[in-house]
Amino acid sequence: xxxxxxxxxxxxxxxxxxxxxxxxxxxxxxxxxxxxxxxxxxxxxxxxxxxxxxxxxxxxxxxxxxxxxxxxxxxxxxxxxxxxxxxxxxxxxxxxxxxxx
Numbered sequence: 001x002x003x004x005x006x007x008x009x010x011x012x013x014x015x016x017x018x019x020x021x022x023x024x025x026x027x028x029x030x031x032x033x034x035x036x037x038x039x040x041x042x043x044x045x046x047x048x049x050x051x052x053x054x055x056x057x058x059x060x061x062x063x064x065x066x067x068x069x070x071x072x073x074x075x076x077x078x079x080x081x082x083x084x085x086x087x088x089x090x091x092x093x094x095x096x097x098x099x100x101x
Contacts, residue, residue: 011064
């Protein structure tokens with residue numbers, strides 16, 4: 001159960017690195033521009049793509065965090081149910097052996 005946290009962190013780190021690589025790749029000067037300057041439409045397009053990628057990263061990280069919390073809650077409930085079942089079986093055993101009324 002402890003290995004899930006490093007896996008989640010490593011996945012988030014990988015997503016962050018790959019998105020930064022993608023963003024920096026978009027920020028390069030295009031070889032088609034003759035004077036080396038970008039038009040205002042290119043700058044707006046690049047900035048909108050960067051904002052979209054960042055929003056997607058935030059949403060994915062929040063979603064993975066929520067899924068991890070739900071998974072931990074489910075595991076905790078399963079362990080608690082197993083514990084209750086263990087004690088219920090002991091009570092039935094005592095009743096069968098006549099150790100308790």
